[in-house]
Amino acid sequence: MITAQGLTKKFGEVVALENITFQVDDGEFVFLTGKSGSGKTTLIRLFLRDLLPSLGTLEINGVDIVKIKSNKLPTFRRDIGVVFQDFKLLNDRNVLENVSLPLMFRGINSSNILSSTKAALEMVDLWDKAQLFPAQLSGGETQRVAIARSIVARPKLLLADEPTGNLDPATAKLILKLLREVHSELKTTVIMATHNADLVNHSSLRVITLDKGKLTRDNQKGKYEE
Amino acid sequence: MMAAVAIMSVTLFVACAFFVIAAGSQAVLHYFEGRPQLNAYFKSDVIPTPQQVESIKSKLIATGLTEKIRYISKEDAFDIYKNLNKQDPLLLEAVTPGMLPASIETSAKNPADLKSIAETLRLEPGIDDVRFEEDVVINLTRWTNSLRTIGVVFVGTHVFITFLVILLIVGLKVANRKDEISVMQLMGASMGYIAAPFVWEGITYGIIGAVIAWGTVYLIILYSMGFLLTLLAGIPILPPPIVFMFQVLGGTTLLGMIIGAIGGWLAVIRFLK
Numbered sequence: 001m002i003t004a005q006g007l008t009k010k011f012g013e014v015v016a017l018e019n020i021t022f023q024v025d026d027g028e029f030v031f032l033t034g035k036s037g038s039g040k041t042t043l044i045r046l047f048l049r050d051l052l053p054s055l056g057t058l059e060i061n062g063v064d065i066v067k068i069k070s071n072k073l074p075t076f077r078r079d080i081g082v083v084f085q086d087f088k089l090l091n092d093r094n095v096l097e098n099v100s101l102p103l104m105f106r107g108i109n110s111s112n113i114l115s116s117t118k119a120a121l122e123m124v125d126l127w128d129k130a131q132l133f134p135a136q137l138s139g140g141e142t143q144r145v146a147i148a149r150s151i152v153a154r155p156k157l158l159l160a161d162e163p164t165g166n167l168d169p170a171t172a173k174l175i176l177k178l179l180r181e182v183h184s185e186l187k188t189t190v191i192m193a194t195h196n197a198d199l200v201n202h203s204s205l206r207v208i209t210l211d212k213g214k215l216t217r218d219n220q221k222g223k224y225e226e
Numbered sequence: 227m228m229a230a231v232a233i234m235s236v237t238l239f240v241a242c243a244f245f246v247i248a249a250g251s252q253a254v255l256h257y258f259e260g261r262p263q264l265n266a267y268f269k270s271d272v273i274p275t276p277q278q279v280e281s282i283k284s285k286l287i288a289t290g291l292t293e294k295i296r297y298i299s300k301e302d303a304f305d306i307y308k309n310l311n312k313q314d315p316l317l318l319e320a321v322t323p324g325m326l327p328a329s330i331e332t333s334a335k336n337p338a339d340l341k342s343i344a345e346t347l348r349l350e351p352g353i354d355d356v357r358f359e360e361d362v363v364i365n366l367t368r369w370t371n372s373l374r375t376i377g378v379v380f381v382g383t384h385v386f387i388t389f390l391v392i393l394l395i396v397g398l399k400v401a402n403r404k405d406e407i408s409v410m411q412l413m414g415a416s417m418g419y420i421a422a423p424f425v426w427e428g429i430t431y432g433i434i435g436a437v438i439a440w441g442t443v444y445l446i447i448l449y450s451m452g453f454l455l456t457l458l459a460g461i462p463i464l465p466p467p468i469v470f471m472f473q474v475l476g477g478t479t480l481l482g483m484i485i486g487a488i489g490g491w492l493a494v495i496r497f498l499k
Contacts, residue, residue: 048412078414088409105415149413 001026002047002157002189006056009042009213016042018213019056024191026156029183031200032193034210040193043210044161047191048080049073061156078106081150081188083179085162087142089134095121095145096130102153120152121145123185124178140171144178151182158182160192164199172199227431233391234435234482235442237384242436242443242478244377246466249474251370253463258366264340264358266347267327273300274328274352282330282350289346291339296331300324327354337364385485392431392489393496396424400497407497421494428490432482439482440475 007020017039024030032040045051046058049065058065061079068076081102089098100117108116121127124144134142143163150158160179164172176192176199183190194200200207209217266282268274274282279297286292298306304323311317330347334340344356400407407420447454447466454464 050412074411074414074416076414077412080414082412084409088405090406090409101410101415102413105410105413105419 001059001061002191003059004056005058007043007046007053007058008055009039009046009051010054015213017046017053017210020210020215021056022208022215022218024189026189027183027187029180029190029205030192031203031205031207032191032210033195033197033200033207035195037212038210039213040195040210041161042213044082044159044191044193047157047159048082049076074105078102078153079156081153081155081158083143083146083150083158083160083163085165087134087146089142089145089149091134094131094133095126095137098134098145099130099149099152101149106153116152117148120148123151123182124148139167140174143167143171143175147175147178147182151186151188154186155188158188158190160190160194162193162195164194164196169198172196173202176203227395230392230395230431231434231438233388234431234486235438237381237388237485238432238435238439238478238482239442240384241381241481242439242474243446244373244381245474245477246443246447248370248373248377249470250463250466251366251373254458254461255366255370257461257463258362263333263337264331264343264347264356266330266332266344266350266353267355267357268329268352269354270325270327272328272352272354278352279330282347285346285350286330286332286343289343291334291336291343293333293335294331298329298331300326300328303328337367385481388485389489389492392428392486393493396428396490396493397496399427400424400493404497411498417494417498420498421491424494425487425490428486428488428493429483430486432484432486433479435486436475436479436482440471440478443474444471 002022002024004020004022007017008015009017020039020043032043034040042051046053046065047060049068052066060076063076065076090101093101096117099120100113103113103116118127118130121130124147126141126144126148129137129141134145137145143166147160147163150160158179163179164175167175179190179192180203182188207217207219208215209219274297283295283297286295300323303326304321307321307326308318332343334343340358344358347353347356410420447464451464458464
């Protein structure tokens, strides 16, 4: 469960998020929408504890992110899968190695790493491209690899920051479909930041809308509204 | 990479060379310490009685300053003389046992006490002359201590410079991979996992540098063997034992690995902080 209470983030004089309060239950799929600069990425970075709040509290699975000691941060982050808009795959490693990274961080033995990685790549239908390098993949395939990497360790929470931002509409729909399959199969809580109104409007899922750092709407079965 | 290996090789060469020179000096010092350091000669017409010899020995032991005491009779002295000059019949013919004085050889626990032991012996009746190698041992001790101090300062300075260079070189590599490191951090990689390749890189520089440094020092020793044997005038410390040289290689490699590992680790820590 995620609980944000009066969450505020300032960068100097600039207020990126202001007094945000919401709750996301375990196993929910939530869209985080808003224009560019509305604070979506800042909120995602707070979830990852890549930033600390200026005011207010943010609890993830009962843990106040401010109280996490730096030596415990890797362990905290291992429960979170992330999909970035620009994929952030490691170009000098092949698909198999990229996807297996989160498992290696956990010190899992190599046979289990291979079986889990294979399962994740089969889920995104890319097992046949396991030996290819990121430069040899299309944009959609690269994002599917990023999704496989984010789910390979079966995290409790999956964060997707504009995962369809660089993709054509058809591929974007495919990626959303994939994320929804992951959500229903693994029962993972998914928070997907997007400003793709078409995707949101076809999904009938909860939508949290930010505008200039403020939470303006929280529609349980809502539509993309600016 | 060439720069890192080069600076590591220079530093480890300096460390290795200083260590070998210090160990050599120590061996020379031990050689001199192990020899009789003081000889008290009786007048050549005096044949000391066993009671007289025992009395002198007892007095020396009572001072608590002596390590070994040995009486050399006129006959013993002649045997030693014969042994030393066996290649020269002319010298052997010129000397008879009666011409050589009996003597007492002794060495001190501390070379600084030789003067005091000499004073004790000079007071004994029948003693004609007392000679000792106080200067050799004291100068060698002084030289060895100075060498150690200079070595520690010189090697310390080089190690510090090497740390900075490794920090800079590995730091540049870390900076080049900052995006990759940031992604790994966000995915839950531990500091150890992120730092490991950079630490190994530093260790590799250390190992390569150590082998180059040790090889250079060994080649220099072998190349200058003729000169060194003349310089050391029969002091038996050359050639250096192979086991000793491998111990030096082990120590140099360990030092290189430690410098490389700490340099690599600090470079990553500096970036992550």
